[in-house]
Amino acid sequence: xxxxxxxxxxxxxxxxxxxxxxxxxxxxxxxxxxxxxxxxxxxxxxxxxxxxxxxxxxxxxxxxxxxxxxxxxxxxxxx
Amino acid sequence: xxxxxxxxxxxxxxxxxxxxxxxxxxxxxxxxxxxxxxxxxxxxxxxxxxxxxxxxxxxxxxxxxxxxxxxxxxxxxxxxxxxxxxxxxxxxxxxxxxxxxxxxxxxxxxxxxxxxxxxxxxxxxxxxxxxxxxxxxxxxxxxxxxxxxxxxxxxxxxxxxxxxxxxxxxxxxxxxxxxxxxxxxxxxxxxxxxxxxxxxxxxxxxxxxxxxxxxxxxxxxxxxxxxxxxxxxxxxxxxxxxxxxxxxxxxxxxxxxxxxxxxxxxxxxxxxxxxxxxxxxxxxxxxxxxxxxxxxxxxxxxxxxxxxxxxxxxxxxxxxxxxxxxxxxxxxxxxxxxxxxxxxxxxxxxxxxxxxxxxxxxxxxxxxxxxxxxxxxxxxxxxxxxxxxxxxxxxxxxxxxxxxxxxxxxxxxxxxxxxxxxxxxxxxxxxxxxxxxxxxxxxxxxxxxxxxxxxxxxxxxxxxxxxxxxxxxxxxxxxxxxxxxxxxxxxxxxx
Numbered sequence: 001x002x003x004x005x006x007x008x009x010x011x012x013x014x015x016x017x018x019x020x021x022x023x024x025x026x027x028x029x030x031x032x033x034x035x036x037x038x039x040x041x042x043x044x045x046x047x048x049x050x051x052x053x054x055x056x057x058x059x060x061x062x063x064x065x066x067x068x069x070x071x072x073x074x075x076x077x078x079x
Numbered sequence: 080x081x082x083x084x085x086x087x088x089x090x091x092x093x094x095x096x097x098x099x100x101x102x103x104x105x106x107x108x109x110x111x112x113x114x115x116x117x118x119x120x121x122x123x124x125x126x127x128x129x130x131x132x133x134x135x136x137x138x139x140x141x142x143x144x145x146x147x148x149x150x151x152x153x154x155x156x157x158x159x160x161x162x163x164x165x166x167x168x169x170x171x172x173x174x175x176x177x178x179x180x181x182x183x184x185x186x187x188x189x190x191x192x193x194x195x196x197x198x199x200x201x202x203x204x205x206x207x208x209x210x211x212x213x214x215x216x217x218x219x220x221x222x223x224x225x226x227x228x229x230x231x232x233x234x235x236x237x238x239x240x241x242x243x244x245x246x247x248x249x250x251x252x253x254x255x256x257x258x259x260x261x262x263x264x265x266x267x268x269x270x271x272x273x274x275x276x277x278x279x280x281x282x283x284x285x286x287x288x289x290x291x292x293x294x295x296x297x298x299x300x301x302x303x304x305x306x307x308x309x310x311x312x313x314x315x316x317x318x319x320x321x322x323x324x325x326x327x328x329x330x331x332x333x334x335x336x337x338x339x340x341x342x343x344x345x346x347x348x349x350x351x352x353x354x355x356x357x358x359x360x361x362x363x364x365x366x367x368x369x370x371x372x373x374x375x376x377x378x379x380x381x382x383x384x385x386x387x388x389x390x391x392x393x394x395x396x397x398x399x400x401x402x403x404x405x406x407x408x409x410x411x412x413x414x415x416x417x418x419x420x421x422x423x424x425x426x427x428x429x430x431x432x433x434x435x436x437x438x439x440x441x442x443x444x445x446x447x448x449x450x451x452x453x454x455x456x457x458x459x460x461x462x463x464x465x466x467x468x469x470x471x472x473x474x475x476x477x478x479x480x481x482x483x484x485x486x487x488x489x490x491x492x493x494x495x496x497x498x499x500x501x502x503x504x505x506x507x508x509x510x511x512x513x514x515x516x517x518x519x520x521x522x523x524x525x526x527x528x529x530x531x532x533x534x535x536x537x538x539x540x541x542x543x544x545x546x547x548x549x550x551x552x553x554x555x556x557x558x559x560x561x562x563x564x565x566x567x568x569x570x571x572x573x574x
Binding site for chain 2: 006007008009010011012013014015021022024025026029030032033034050
């Protein structure tokens, strides 16, 4: 059976071309290392859209109180 | 580079054959026009008899003290099984070496050929230790294995390169399905001919559900009927090790007759002795009896055929040719099922018993070496594919070998995940994951992310070894993969 699922890797090349960069690190982990990046005014400058999604994914929803990733009807982290 | 004579050995569960290629048509070294049974008889007097003579004496001597018969030793390679011979343990590889030695002596004595090196065929799912022991067995007998190739793929080679009046160019763009159901395994391979290259596109197997397993099913059916008709209990008439070989031998003969007849006799003289009374087994087994016993296996086999075609993203009508080989492919229910799927595209092969050995001999003669059928790379964080070995890379020690340095982008679960991926026709397939231990301590900044070094290397047995180690860790992690697919390039070789 064909599946669209893929296993996600957490390895990135460590060479001249790629070099470690925080853009490869999941957004929720970046948030733990660089709290300064989380200023809502500046977040889009520091985090890629993917990292922003990853960061917001685990925030408790202000509506339902769970990390619902917006499934309760309101986006997590929104006031 | 071509050589004067090419040799290939099909070391089979049931039969073994040496194939020979001297430039013209390939041929096989047979014993009275038949392949050599892979049966070894360690006699009480210390002599070792191999092949047809061993098989013919199995009924007579298998229960006599001091005599040990070993059949189907191939299925025991790599699983640490040993056999008691004259009170001493004998490894499966040592028994296999006897078969190799016999084949080489037969080539020398009957055909005046000195066989010292060549290509040996293996089932598609033959794991690393089994390959290692098979190589070791060949070397013990004085034969150097230049490379292994998969058995059904060897059949494709023989078919593509040595059919009467046929050139590889005639088969360009064709898809060839090989259904090889022998004594030990069912091996299915779908191969394609593209730009002069024969490529394994997809493969599947069915474990050890093959001819030997069917013999065992007949034995159980027969034994059950015997107990019912004799009113004996299983404790009174058990299948002991001493009767089993002889009984299985008769079951195999019955099975073979059922390929041509609708029923067959199954006779085992002096099968059981209970309270001084000797019981013979004398039964009539019908083809329907047999086919009902193996029905589920045949259904599963057909599901594997469908899966192989689906993996290749083809439909059955895209398969241009089907090669049926191996003794179990002659079973009428199997032939019917395949006929229903592929009709006239099933190709009659005159040399079905020897085509694998002959294909291997061709590979040796033409100096071909397997290349990777698919690109092999790793999936990076973020999902990008990073190719390490492109399709067509020579599958050789030292060629397929690389060390790559990574950093771990997320160490919170203490494991870096190396995802090895194959790429074929733009698709990423067959994810294989190796978890490599790393520190769980959060880095203070991203530059402190743990470095992970990974080494990948393909060995001479076509096994891919992966080893990875985190910079902060004392121990790394390793894995081996034996399920890669290969291709053979005919461009530039003399046909």
